[in-house]
Amino acid sequence: xxxxLPPKYDPKSVEEPIYRQWIERGYFRSAPSDTRSPxxxxxxxxxxxxxxxxxxxxxxxxxxxxxxxxxxxxxxxLWLPGTDHAGIAxxxxxxxxxxxxxxxxxxxxxxxxxxxxxxxxxRYGNRIVEQLKRLGFSCDWERQRFTLDSGLSKAVNTVFVxxxxxxxxxxxxxxxxxxxxxxxxxxxxxxxxxxxxxxLWHLKYPLSDGSGFITVATTRPETMLGDxxxxxxxxxxRYIHLIGKTLRLPFVNREIPVIADSAVAMDFGTGCVxxxxxHDANDYAMGNRHNLPRVNVMNPxxxxxxxxxxxxxxxxxxxxxRLVAQMAxxxxxxxxxxxxxxxxxxxxxxxxxxPYLSDQWFVKMHSLAQPAIEAxxxxxxxxxxxxxxxxxxxxxxxVRDWCISRQLWWGHPIPVWYCDNCRNIIAxxxxxxxxxxxxxxSLTQDPDVLDTWFSSALWPFSTLGWPEETPEVKYYYPTxxxxxxxxxIYFWVARMVMMGYKFMGREPFGDVLIHGTILDEVGRRxxxxxxxxxxxxxxxxQYGADALRFSLVMLTLEGQDVKLSTKKFEMGRxxxxxxxxxxxxxxxxxxxxxxxxKPLDLSGLQLYDKWxxxxxxxxxxxxxxxxxxxxxxxxxxxxxxxxxxxxxxWYLEAIKADLQPEAPAxxxxxxxxxxxxxxxxxxRLLHPYxxxxxxELWHRLAEFYPVRDLSGSVRACETIMLAPWPVxxxxxxxxxxxxxxxxxxxxxxxxxxxxxxxxxxxxxxxxAMFDAGCAENLSALESSRDLLLRMANLKSFQAxxxxxxxxxxxxxxxxxxxxxxxxxxxxxxxxERAKLSITLERQRDGIMxxxxxxxxxxxxxxxxxxxVEKEHARLADMxxxxxxxxxxxxxxxxxx
RNA sequence: GGGCAUAUAGCUCAGUCGGUUAGAGCGCUACACUCACAUUGUAGAGGUCACUGGUUCGAAUCCAGUUAUGCCCACCA
Numbered sequence: 001x002x003x004x005l006p007p008k009y010d011p012k013s014v015e016e017p018i019y020r021q022w023i024e025r026g027y028f029r030s031a032p033s034d035t036r037s038p039x040x041x042x043x044x045x046x047x048x049x050x051x052x053x054x055x056x057x058x059x060x061x062x063x064x065x066x067x068x069x070x071x072x073x074x075x076x077x078l079w080l081p082g083t084d085h086a087g088i089a090x091x092x093x094x095x096x097x098x099x100x101x102x103x104x105x106x107x108x109x110x111x112x113x114x115x116x117x118x119x120x121x122x123r124y125g126n127r128i129v130e131q132l133k134r135l136g137f138s139c140d141w142e143r144q145r146f147t148l149d150s151g152l153s154k155a156v157n158t159v160f161v162x163x164x165x166x167x168x169x170x171x172x173x174x175x176x177x178x179x180x181x182x183x184x185x186x187x188x189x190x191x192x193x194x195x196x197x198x199x200l201w202h203l204k205y206p207l208s209d210g211s212g213f214i215t216v217a218t219t220r221p222e223t224m225l226g227d228x229x230x231x232x233x234x235x236x237x238r239y240i241h242l243i244g245k246t247l248r249l250p251f252v253n254r255e256i257p258v259i260a261d262s263a264v265a266m267d268f269g270t271g272c273v274x275x276x277x278x279h280d281a282n283d284y285a286m287g288n289r290h291n292l293p294r295v296n297v298m299n300p301x302x303x304x305x306x307x308x309x310x311x312x313x314x315x316x317x318x319x320x321x322r323l324v325a326q327m328a329x330x331x332x333x334x335x336x337x338x339x340x341x342x343x344x345x346x347x348x349x350x351x352x353x354x355p356y357l358s359d360q361w362f363v364k365m366h367s368l369a370q371p372a373i374e375a376x377x378x379x380x381x382x383x384x385x386x387x388x389x390x391x392x393x394x395x396x397x398x399v400r401d402w403c404i405s406r407q408l409w410w411g412h413p414i415p416v417w418y419c420d421n422c423r424n425i426i427a428x429x430x431x432x433x434x435x436x437x438x439x440x441x442s443l444t445q446d447p448d449v450l451d452t453w454f455s456s457a458l459w460p461f462s463t464l465g466w467p468e469e470t471p472e473v474k475y476y477y478p479t480x481x482x483x484x485x486x487x488x489i490y491f492w493v494a495r496m497v498m499m500g501y502k503f504m505g506r507e508p509f510g511d512v513l514i515h516g517t518i519l520d521e522v523g524r525r526x527x528x529x530x531x532x533x534x535x536x537x538x539x540x541x542q543y544g545a546d547a548l549r550f551s552l553v554m555l556t557l558e559g560q561d562v563k564l565s566t567k568k569f570e571m572g573r574x575x576x577x578x579x580x581x582x583x584x585x586x587x588x589x590x591x592x593x594x595x596x597x598k599p600l601d602l603s604g605l606q607l608y609d610k611w612x613x614x615x616x617x618x619x620x621x622x623x624x625x626x627x628x629x630x631x632x633x634x635x636x637x638x639x640x641x642x643x644x645x646x647x648x649x650w651y652l653e654a655i656k657a658d659l660q661p662e663a664p665a666x667x668x669x670x671x672x673x674x675x676x677x678x679x680x681x682x683x684r685l686l687h688p689y690x691x692x693x694x695x696e697l698w699h700r701l702a703e704f705y706p707v708r709d710l711s712g713s714v715r716a717c718e719t720i721m722l723a724p725w726p727v728x729x730x731x732x733x734x735x736x737x738x739x740x741x742x743x744x745x746x747x748x749x750x751x752x753x754x755x756x757x758x759x760x761x762x763x764x765x766x767x768a769m770f771d772a773g774c775a776e777n778l779s780a781l782e783s784s785r786d787l788l789l790r791m792a793n794l795k796s797f798q799a800x801x802x803x804x805x806x807x808x809x810x811x812x813x814x815x816x817x818x819x820x821x822x823x824x825x826x827x828x829x830x831x832e833r834a835k836l837s838i839t840l841e842r843q844r845d846g847i848m849x850x851x852x853x854x855x856x857x858x859x860x861x862x863x864x865x866x867x868v869e870k871e872h873a874r875l876a877d878m879x880x881x882x883x884x885x886x887x888x889x890x891x892x893x894x895x896x
Numbered sequence: 897g898g899g900c901a902u903a904u905a906g907c908u909c910a911g912u913c914g915g916u917u918a919g920a921g922c923g924c925u926a927c928a929c930u931c932a933c934a935u936u937g938u939a940g941a942g943g944u945c946a947c948u949g950g951u952u953c954g955a956a957u958c959c960a961g962u963u964a965u966g967c968c969c970a971c972c973a
Binding site: 005009193200217220231264265269274275276280281282283341387388390391394395517519521523554557559560561563565567568570571573576577578580583589633634637641648649753757760761762842843846850853856859861862863867870878 | 899900901902907908909910915917920921922926927928931932933935936937938939940952953954965966967968969970971972973
């Protein structure tokens with residue numbers, strides 16, 4: 001043969017040129033079609049600040065597999081890519097960079113700072129996209145979107161104005177989560193809770209009338225400066241007489257009342273709660289119930305403001321320290337105890353969150369949530385695995401209003417203007433020129449920007465061109481599947497479904513695939529701070545993109561977390577090499593000028609041809625069904641084991657003799673045609689998982705064997721990407737022959753087993769005798785005589801029914817066969833006998849257990865008839881085997 | 897405090913409708929490198945299916961409880 005591939009697959013020389021070609025030829029492009037059905041996935045947009053990690057690699061590999069599979073099935077498949085502006089994250093990154101030069105964003109001013117971020121985005125914002133490309137992802141890059149580009153901004157403004165006009169967006173002064181480091185409000189979902197070793201301080205507040213003290217317990221003593229009351233339970237006998245009295249708050253000398261509220265737990269702390277409506281969510285609610293004033297004692301940066309009396313200007317923690325010390329010196333610190341609490345932190349910078357009173361914008365969630373709840377209940381949106389629907393519903397059913405304003409500069413400006421003259425509020429999709437109430441022309445835009453997740457929520461339709469009525473919106477919406485991890489079910493998935501129903505009238509996607517989280521070897525999350533991450537790009541360099549993709553999917557079961565180590569990628573690397581070498585073998589051994597254009601004459605098929613075609617057909621069926629249920633791991637496992645265990649281990653070995661130049665031409669041709677057709681189909685099955693390797697090998701094969709179907713029909717296809725996904729009925733099945741082949745494999749394995757356990761080299765030709773057990777098996781062995789001789793490396797063999805051991809034989813029990821290998825002097829009778837005794841013992845053990853089960857009258861009475869029958873048949877088989885073992889032991893003893 | 901997940905070979909994990917002599921990959925042991933691939937092949941060893949109880953003719957599988965680990969939610973100061 002003219003071609004000889006190198007013996008090792010070298011991904012580096014293959015990947016880059018193939019990807020370039022895919023792009024140049026526009027294979028990833030998709031457009032609305034009159035003839036094909038749409039299949040659409042929108043990418044979870046990575047943050048522009050992000051660097052590719054294993055989570056991205058897994059998430060996008062799954063999407064690429066689905067997209068490539070559907071594309072091969074003939075769908076008009078669009079994978080729509082894009083990136084997220086990631087408000088806080090990006091602003092923080094650029095601020096940190098400026099800080100290196102000693103510049104703050106305030107030094108630059110808002111406009112210049114935002115310019116700098118755009119510049120940063122130009123330089124670095126596409127890095128993650130370039131990294132994604134290395135994995136071979138087939139996104140339609142010409143449609144790449146960015147959450148801050150003009151189209152998406154228009155969608156954001158349109159949505160805001162409509163919700164505002166419908167009264168679903170409102171502004172108000174509420175207690176929100178404030179990050180004193182980022183200087184912005186956060187939604188409840190952006191707050192993380194971390195267990196912390198804190199303290200519980202018991203503070204004494206003197207009664208105004210001097211009649212004593214009341215003791216409260218707190219974890220944040222500095223907030224006492226904002227206390228406007230102390231609450232006790234109305235039924236608490238200890239304090240009932242104090243209700244209505246007043247206390248004099250130290251340091252600020254404010255008179256505050258003792259109130260009764262049933263929210264107070266009598267059995268916690270002292271049973272008295274200090275009430276700080278401006279700095280605690282519970283207290284805020286309690287304050288409302290009792291009309292307590294709200295005293296804000298903090299500045300946005302976390303220092304104490306002018307309401308803090310002697311502590312004004314101190315940082316919140318410095319204030320805490322000094323305040324506690326002064327309370328102690330005043331004799332008002334009753335005790336200080338260790339106390340474990342759950343500290344609220346900013347999900348971006350991990351500073352401690354302060355509940356903070358401020359003017360913010362909110363979305364009313366309740367009514368928007370209802371269709372999203374209904375969608376999950378009706379099955380319009382399905383989760384895989386379905387247990388995640390519970391998490392989704394729990395959130396939606398208890399959803400609270402969403403704080404959407406952020407005191408940042410990077411993001412979508414809130415499309416609201418205030419009339420400087422009459423304070424009228426104008427919400428508009430573009431800047432108004434005058435006040436619609438007083439006609440004043442001096443208008444000021446709201447200084448805040450929107451939560452990043454506000455624009456993300458619109459992603460499935462804003463990326464398709466909405467609010468314009470584009471052909472894409474009509475054709476691709478709703479999209480088909482969303483692939484993501486469990487961490488953003490509330491942040492993103494639920495909000496997309498809500499917005500989808502609100503603005504498109506239906507669900508944004510029909511299926512939500514939640515995959516597992518990538519962990520390190522010992523089961524910890526991979527994170528920058530732990531430094532335990534594995535860089536996908538490094539793994540690509542080392543093992544190749546296909547090996548990376550394959551290994552990840554092989555490790556990922558139905559949303560289970562994945563414990564990963566670099567060693568795991570060897571599995572993928574080894575498999576790519578195996579595939580490479582199977583094709584290499586084909587190119588080396590198959591004849592030139594194969595007449596592939598004729599339909600193959602099936603009458604020339606050998607047992608193993610029929611078997612491999614049957615196995616291929618079964619594998620296609622399994623893989624297709626599993627992929628359809630989003631179960632990629634069982635699908636690729638089936639393909640893997642077909643390729644390695646069936647095709648390479650058995651079929652390829654079986655046809656080696658057929659492919660020799662001296663083999664009969666017809667046989668050589670038939671074996672080659674079958675092998676070629678199977679390889680072709682296998683490469684197509686593998687393509688979604690291992691796109692580079694399969695494309696490369698498919699072309700290598702095509703160079704010499706242009707048509708590869710069994711039918712001989714011409715398939716004009718310039719890339720495996722667009723070749724049809726195999727259909728199980730493309731390949732004939734032969735049930736009886738497939739079983740016969742399994743018997744042959746048993747016979748071969750039995751001989752190999754004799755070799756292995758008796759230390760007989762593979763190259764020594766043996767003579768074998770088989771007791772076939774029954775006439776059917778006997779004829780199967782006889783009719784594949786050549787194959788058996790070859791695969792087991794036998795000089796000759798005899799087979800019969802009821803054949804007994806010739807003297808001096810090694811005996812191998814391999815139901816339904818028994819194998820004897822005459823070894824003459826070489827046989828160790830004692831060892832053979834010992835071996836058989838162990839087998840006998842095991843066999844008898846099994847028989848006893850089975851007999852006990854069958855002897856139970858209830859079994860016969862209650863078990864289904866087919867099971868009873870099956871078990872009896874099994875018992876008979878086991879007894880027959882037992883008898884053989886006994887016979888062989890006796891024969892050996894006679895020799896001994 | 898509530899919810900969810902997980903527990904099977906030394907390690908990482910499969911195991912469908914309850915009926916198997918409980919499987920795979922890695923690792924380990926032995927043997928084999930002219931003949932696609934040593935990133936390989938052949939064979940082997942290795943298991944009280946976390947624990948307790950229950951349902952059942954029959955349980956790794958179903959139910960209840962326990963233990964351990966992980967994740968999510970939650971206003972007890």
